[in-house]
Amino acid sequence: MITHTFPVLGEPIPVYVPQTVEDFRDFQRYVLDVANSGRRMAYDTETTGLATFSKDFRIRTAQFGTPDQAWVLQVEKGDDLRRLAAWALRTLPALSMQNRNFDMLATDRHLPGASLEMLAPKTLDTYIHLHLSDPRRRDQGGVGNGLKDAAAHYVDPSAPDTQAGLIGEFHKIGHTKDTGWAHIDIDNPLYLSYAGGDVILTSRLLPLVEARVKELGVNPGLIPFEHDVGYVCALIERRGMRIDRDYTTQLSTHLLDESAEWAGRAARYGVANVNSTRQLSEALLGMGEVIPERTDGGAVQVNGTVLKRLADVDKEWEPIGSRTPNPLAMAVLRSKRASKWRTSYAEAMLRTADENDRVHPKIGALAARTARMSISDPPFQQLPSGKWLVRRAVVADDGHRVISVDYSSVEPRVMAALSGDERMTAAILRGDDLHNLTAASVYGPDFTPGQRKVAKVVQLGVAYGGGAKTIAAQTGLSLAAAQDAVKGYKRTYPQLARYIRSLQSKVIRNGYTLRTPSGRRLVFDRDAAYASFNGEIQSTARDIFAEGLLEIHARGLTSHVLLPVHDEIVADATDNEAHDVAREIGEAMTMTLRGIPLGTDPEVGGSSWGSLYMKKARTMIDNDPWYAANPEAAELAETARK
Incomplete structure (x- = not known):
């Protein structure tokens, strides 16, 4: 011994x-x-x-x-x-x-x-x-x-x-x-x-x-x-989850080429290294950009949030329409994104796949401070919503179709249930679009699509504790315009605004702690009581999702599930049972919270996860000039779409 x-x-x-x-x-x-x-x-x-x-x-x-x-x-x-x-x-x-x-x-x-x-x-x-x-x-x-x-x-x-x-x-x-x-x-x-x-x-x-x-x-x-x-x-x-190894290998090469292509475009503006914050900030300022954000050390801030504002895209990479996109900001964003996707997804899938070409993302069932789940190796939860190129690498088993079931606007519905705001609740029960309601309240009945996007950012920003300054940074609005939008939102949902103020005061009185509806204990920093409603929303939405996952298991459907990500269940089933399985998963996830229905949107795709996003894929291939200039990439994209 x-x-x-x-x-x-x-x-x-x-x-x-x-x-x-x-x-x-x-x-x-x-x-x-x-x-x-x-x-x-x-x-x-x-x-x-x-x-x-x-x-x-x-x-x-x-x-x-x-x-x-x-x-x-x-x-x-x-x-x-x-x-x-x-x-x-x-x-x-x-x-x-x-x-x-x-x-x-x-x-x-x-x-x-x-x-x-x-x-x-x-x-x-x-x-x-x-x-x-x-x-x-x-x-x-x-x-x-x-x-x-x-x-x-x-x-x-x-x-x-x-x-x-x-x-x-x-x-x-x-x-x-x-x-x-x-x-x-x-x-x-x-x-x-x-x-x-x-x-x-x-x-x-x-x-x-x-x-x-x-x-x-x-x-x-x-x-x-x-x-x-x-x-x-x-x-x-x-x-x-099974991967298409040939496609994933091609994807890795494609992303390497794309990163180099966009880095080359950035070099035309004097940025030889897209990861050099000094080169990037000097070039952007030289182009006449005004960047008020500063790092803790006093340098010009050129993080992803700033660059997306300058490139006129939101956090999901959708165009905002608030300004002329800065070509350097867009080039740096796309080069870095392609490089990250290659390392974090394509190469990670090829490296970690088992002998049957299945990847097994690690699911942190209880991860964030709010208890929200995490997905790593590969980090699929970090993929922007709707992006298909990486998701196309994940394929169903032979003879199966991929299923997606997610909650319909779960976080706004949780907001209404927690706050008891009568106007928001009535709009949900009528089936109204909350973002349209907010945009009409702020900008009038003839609001534009761009103003609706701003209303969406304002709704999420106010709920999550973000002030007018944060909303301005995300939307490209002036600070005064962002402040007006926040005021209009609070006029639209007065009970919600009062609930948020009351909750923040309660959290401070209770030593910066909060008990969620499920009895979970959340702890906030002393300078972050403003984040309490955000924490309550995210934690409650996560517990609802977890309850749905347990009900899926109780109904014997776990063998179909490929991944729980955000508020979505990705699954697969044979072609002749896919629609029934999607419906059953949707029914298992459906519930109510304080009288607010939490419904689902079951969808059946084709043989890959990416197939659920192929309408966007066709539009992107047709409209993106980068694909027009890079026929090999366009061919890969078209292969993925099919």
Whole structure:
């Protein structure tokens, strides 16, 4: 038996690494003792990286621990050790993990006999309890939801930072924090000690954060709710999404060429490097642009928000129509976007796809401060709405069609339900277009399409705590015009305006905390009470979406789901059942909130996710001069459209 130690509160806690048959029997006796006592044991894995489904991914060690000891099985060394780890997981009646979906999915894939379906019902996730008690990261003023930060706060401030310590070991063997996990010697004493330390800390952390959630009065029903939502997301992540490898490879080349083409256009205006803020700001000012925004260091601000205003496009890249687009701003935006899409999507899909050409985006079921989900590797939630070029890479299984079901204007409806604004509620119940109503109130009945877009920005901006200055930056309006638009909006929905003011005052009185309708606890910065309504809207919309996801699962439809993204479910089904499945998913998601109906828009496409956006694709190919000047790109786009 190799024995290392991990220090907690000044005491060296043993970390056992069994080597012989007798050692393995000792481990079995330990597992049986804990199982027979009904105690909960912590479980964790050390792996080669984070791409759970990539071809080269593997579990290196599986570790088990209680507050007073840890055992590390070096499962990389053979099938017998993998079977022993799986036996322990089947035998133990109760487990705890930190960020359980990662370890459950890795285990499900690489330790035969320890399935996701078996692990999830008996596992409590310390991350969920941490997020429910304080959703902020440490750099946002909170405790932090990671094991290191949480253990330092709740367990032992002097406990070693396991990852930071290992990075030093990685450097010794010529690797980085990203590559070292796969290459560090599996017998490295620090590696094994820290592997054991993680389960010791997790085991000690769980009862402390359980008590904290109870002390804060968080709705106790959220604990099983979040575990259920996380489990469904794990099932979806495991299934994954098939990609068209040939198309994705062509897309990568196309995006590389597009980025270079637009960078070349930027160079004509003196910007040799599109990532040089100095070159860009000097060139824009030299063109006569007035840019009042400044960085914290006093330099001219040329971030994406500023450039989109100068290029006269909104955050979804749709034309605003408020000014003549600046060609340099547009060139830089398009060059950087193409480069980002190539790295974050095309190359990421090719790199992380499994042996069946399926990508498995990581679904953070409980991610943002408001609890909104996150999607990473690839980050599909960051794709602008309606953009088809990247989505075309995702294809349905053979003989299937892609389905999209999303909520109809969910956030304005949540706004109406929370605020009780009678005029907004009446408009929704009549089926009126809220943006038209706002535009008519601000600009009169003969408002233009451009003014309707401004009304949409104003509606979202006011609700999300953005003032006239922010709205002016997003729309290209003068500050005075933006202020008039905000005043007109508040005249349109007076109860909403009063509710927002009242909510902000309530949040300040309650120590900058807010309880959402579901009983979730949100915490705001002292200078950000203005964001409280935004937080309440986003958190409530997320919980509605999560309830819909659970209802989809209860109806046996999870096997159809490819991805939950924003307020949309992307799914697939065979050609002859696609419309029925889309309808059933839509019915599962439909509900009411305080009398406001939350309906859905089911849509059935073709064989790719991008097929749902092909009308826009045809228009874009025909009208964009860049495609006219680049026939190979146009051919790729036309292939994608078909």
